Amino acid sequence: MRPAWALLGLCCLIWRVTGGPSGDFCSQIHNSGVKPGFPKTIKTNDPGVLRAARHTVERFNNCSNDIFLFKESHVNSAMVQIVKGLKYMLDLEIGRTMCKKTRHPSLDKCDFQTNHTLKQTFGCYSEVWVIPWLHEIDVPVLHCH
Numbered sequence: 001m002r003p004a005w006a007l008l009g010l011c012c013l014i015w016r017v018t019g020g021p022s023g024d025f026c027s028q029i030h031n032s033g034v035k036p037g038f039p040k041t042i043k044t045n046d047p048g049v050l051r052a053a054r055h056t057v058e059r060f061n062n063c064s065n066d067i068f069l070f071k072e073s074h075v076n077s078a079m080v081q082i083v084k085g086l087k088y089m090l091d092l093e094i095g096r097t098m099c100k101k102t103r104h105p106s107l108d109k110c111d112f113q114t115n116h117t118l119k120q121t122f123g124c125y126s127e128v129w130v131i132p133w134l135h136e137i138d139v140p141v142l143h144c145h
């Protein structure tokens with residue numbers, strides 16, 4: 001959990017430096033009680049968080065060479081930030097399922113591996129960007145270890 005939050009801090013710092021309108025950004029925060037664009041902690045069972053977690057594993061599965069699909073097993077913590085839509089920042093765990101990738105089954109029907117040789121879990125940090133009015137969902141950041 002520590003490394004992910006350290007990373008999160010770093011990412012927000014970078015975002016502020018590179019993406020934020022530097023001077024205005026600070027005065028905006030100072031003047032407004034709403035604090036637009038500030039990341040805030042959100043419940044890990046929030047429907048938006050669960051959808052973001054699912055998008056994270058879909059991206060992971062698209063990028064992995066594993067013959068089995070992975071599925072989200074636990075969301076440790078989540079933050080959300082308003083940036084042209086919603087940007088979720090997740091610290092989650094994913095695990096290998098018994099579903100083979102080639103069969104393209106729905107992840108809901110996939111159970112986690114029970115075979116000790118095949119069992120595998122990863123801790124991941126992901127950023128999932130949802131722009132509802134464009135029906136766009138992107139996973140610009142995904143680190144698993």
Ligand SMILES: *[C@@H]1O[C@H](CO)[C@@H](O)[C@H](O)[C@H]1NC(C)=O
Nearest residue numbers: 055056057058059060062139
């Ligand atoms: C994964 O790949 C499938 C098929 O190529 C695509 O439909 C889907 O949008 C991709 N998902 C993500 C999260 O990249």
Ligand SMILES: *[C@@H]1O[C@H](CO)[C@@H](O)[C@H](O)[C@H]1NC(C)=O
Nearest residue numbers: 067113114115116117118119
């Ligand atoms: C677990 O998986 C390994 C590798 O596929 C296989 O050789 C082994 O027989 C499996 N064990 C059980 C108990 O199914």
